Amino acid sequence: MGNCQLSTETGVFMDKAFLEELLEDPAVVDAILQEHQRTVSDVRFQHTLAAAVERSGGRNLTAIRALLDEQGLKDSEDVESAVAQAVAGLKKDHGYLFFGARQPYGGLGQAVAPQSFGQKELEAMTMAEYRRWRMGAAAGQ
Secondary structure, X not given: OOOEEEXXXXXOEEEHHHHHXXXXXXXHHHHHHHHHHHHHHHHHHHHHXXXXXXXXXXXXXXXXXXXXXXXXXXXXXXXXXXXXXXXXXXXXXXXXXXXXXXXXXXXXXXXXXXOOOOOOOHXXXXXXXXXXXXXXXXXXX
């Protein structure tokens, strides 16, 4: 047991001589390199996607990822532009997933504005503007 070492990741004893023999096999080395390339490619893709979502003002990366065809984006020739176009399309179709999107009060459906509303219509207001207006109306202003 002099050449055996405990692997900290797997908790399995590994024989150093066996590993050296294993790495002499070109098929094993190729498999290791391919796995490494897949991992690096996946990390780059995830970073590209996260950066594109952040640049476009995304609220929740996980929710946005759920609506994207990630495999199709990974397989595209120009990943960065494909991701940017996909995120832009989501921002257009699903604006609620991004900061700065104007939504009617209540989030869904059509809003109904009260008669004494003032210059802006409720549909054109952001939620913060509505809350300020509502607080003023409640205070009798």
